[in-house]
Amino acid sequence: MDDSSDRTGQVEQQEGSWLRRRRGTARRAQRETSAPAGPEPVVEASPSSRSPVSPSQPTAIWTDSHCHLQDEPDPAATLALARAARVGRVVCVGTDAASSRRAVILASELSGNQAPAPSMGYAQAPGARDIEVWATVGLHPHDARAGLSSVIELLDELSAGEGLRRSRVVAIGECGLDYHYDNSPRDVQRDVFAAQVGLANRHNLALVIHTREAWDDTLSILEHEGVPERTIFHCFTGGEQEARRCLRIGGLLSFSGIVTFANAVELRQVVTHCPLDCLLIETDSPFLTPVPHRGRRNSPSNVTVVGNAVGLLKGFEPEVLAAVSWMNAEKAFGLGV
Numbered sequence: 297m298d299d300s301s302d303r304t305g306q307v308e309q310q311e312g313s314w315l316r317r318r319r320g321t322a323r324r325a326q327r328e329t330s331a332p333a334g335p336e337p338v339v340e341a342s343p344s345s346r347s348p349v350s351p352s353q354p355t356a357i358w359t360d361s362h363c364h365l366q367d368e369p370d371p372a373a374t375l376a377l378a379r380a381a382r383v384g385r386v387v388c389v390g391t392d393a394a395s396s397r398r399a400v401i402l403a404s405e406l407s408g409n410q411a412p413a414p415s416m417g418y419a420q421a422p423g424a425r426d427i428e429v430w431a432t433v434g435l436h437p438h439d440a441r442a443g444l445s446s447v448i449e450l451l452d453e454l455s456a457g458e459g460l461r462r463s464r465v466v467a468i469g470e471c472g473l474d475y476h477y478d479n480s481p482r483d484v485q486r487d488v489f490a491a492q493v494g495l496a497n498r499h500n501l502a503l504v505i506h507t508r509e510a511w512d513d514t515l516s517i518l519e520h521e522g523v524p525e526r527t528i529f530h531c532f533t534g535g536e537q538e539a540r541r542c543l544r545i546g547g548l549l550s551f552s553g554i555v556t557f558a559n560a561v562e563l564r565q566v567v568t569h570c571p572l573d574c575l576l577i578e579t580d581s582p583f584l585t586p587v588p589h590r591g592r593r594n595s596p597s598n599v600t601v602v603g604n605a606v607g608l609l610k611g612f613e614p615e616v617l618a619a620v621s622w623m624n625a626e627k628a629f630g631l632g633v
Contacts, residue, residue, distance in 0.1 A: 356618035359385040359625040360599040361550055362470075362504065362530050362578035365406075365429070366390075366398035374595055375406055375427055381597035382618075385428040385625060389470050389504060389530075391436035393446035399431040400454065403464035430629060432504055434469035440480035440488040451495065460499060466629040468496040469504030470530055473517075476508045486513060493521040502526040502629050505547075511538050518545065528628055531580050532566070539566045543574055548628050550576035553586030553598065556605045567609045576628060577603045577621040 360378070365371040365388040378386065388403055390396025408426020433454075435447050454463045471492040473485050480488075496503040503524040507514040511534060518527070523545045532539070532549040539549060549570055554560050567575070579586075579602060581594035586601045599621070600614070607617040626632040 356600065356603075356615040357382055357384040357622060358599045358603055358618045359383070359387075359577070359621040360579050360581070360596040361387050361528070361576040361621070361625050361628065362389050362552075363387065363581045363596045364389055364391070364395070364583075365402050365596075366395050367582050371402055372406060374597075375429070378596040378599075379427050381600050383427065383596055383599055384622065385430070385631075386596050387430045387432065387466065387625070387629065389432045389467075390434050391470060392439050392442065393435075393450050396431070396433040396447065397450055400433070400463050400465060403429040403431040407464065428631075430464050430466045430631070432467040432469050432502075433465055434467075434471045434492055434504065435488060436470055437472050437474040437485045437489065437506060438477065438479040440485045444488050444491050447492075448495070451499065455499075460501070465501070466631065467502035467504045467526075467528070468492050468499070469502075469528075470506045471504070472506040473510035473514050474506060474508045475510040475513075482513075485510075486517060489514075490517050490521050493518060493524065496524040497522055500525075500630075502528060504528050504530050506530055508533070511541070515541055515545070523547075526628055526630060528576065531578065531584070533563060534566070535562050536566055536569070539570065543571070548574050548576055548624065550578045551602065551606055552578050552580045553584045553594065553602050555602065555609070556587040558587075564609055567606055572610070572620055573624065573627075575606070575620065576624050577606060577617070 358381070360383055363386050365374060365386065368374045375386070388399040390399045407429040433447060433451055435442070435444055451460070454460055454465060457463070469492065471489055473482070473489055475482060493503060501524070503526070505514065505528065507529065527545070527547045528550055529542050529547050530550050531552045531554065532542070533554060534542070542549060549566070551567055555563055555567055577599055579594055579596055579599050581596055581598065583594055585592055585594035586598055586605065589598060589601070603617045603621060604614050607614055
């Protein structure tokens with residue numbers, strides 16, 4: 297968080313120029329789109345002084361940094377809905393060897409930008425006519441008892457074939473520790489997580505972490521194995537202390553529809569203080585449907601709802617948060633290189 301002792305000064309010095317760059321990008325995207333221009337993004341001093349914003353600003357192009365398209369009955373139709381909601385990129389996340397393989401297949405089959413070269417820039421995708429689909433490969437802590445061998449075999453297969461980049465694989469995960477459900481023994485979870493941290497470092501990939509009621513062990517393993525250069529705490533639900541610890545090691549916090557839940561008061565405080573260049577926006581669809589759509593199946597199209605909620609908390613217009621979601625995903629997943 298931006299009030300942590302080791303980041304405060306640096307964040308305060310950088311945030312002004314960082315915001316100016318993103319506001320400039322949003323304006324350029326607005327000028328280049330053929331859609332009717334919306335209001336220029338405004339950065340205001342206090343969320344309480346803002347006027348309400350629409351969830352469908354015409355120039356906002358969003359990134360869903362974490363979803364599970366392979367769980368959809370019709371992934372292509374799901375992506376069509378996302379395009380209509382002006383989502384320009386999704387990251388399809390694997391949870392075991394089978395779902396990871398499916399994520400890779402969907403990324404190849406459904407991405408509007410199939411070339412593994414650098415992704416299109418925010419300003420070059422004003423209409424979200426195409427949608428980028430990227431994949432991750434990993435083993436969820438719930439399934440750690442199954443062992444990591446099949447995931448490693450998949451990575452080896454992809455590496456020996458077209459290569460991970462050409463296969464549109466950008467991260468290891470989601471992986472980590474879940475001491476709430478304990479679907480796998482804790483010692484097994486720790487061993488499997490440590491091994492996947494090693495895989496991310498070995499392959500120079502991002503690491504997508506699922507952690508629940510296991511912060512001390514999660515951070516201890518990261519310290520012991522070496523924190524990957526790009527580490528993402530997916531569906532962050534910790535408090536301010538956990539946020540500071542994650543940011544201190546260079547992690548990014550990814551916020552889901554939970555920020556819209558009535559009982560997520562502490563999490564909204566974390567969002568308020570999280571530096572803009574350290575946050576991502578996700579749906580975790582088909583799970584964690586945001587308010588006001590609770591009770592329905594979640595979809596990447598709802599990343600706009602999550603993004604607008606984050607924008608309201610931080611005092612920024614939707615297209616600024618859309619630019620944030622796009623540019624931070626470039627950094628987090630190494631898409632701009």
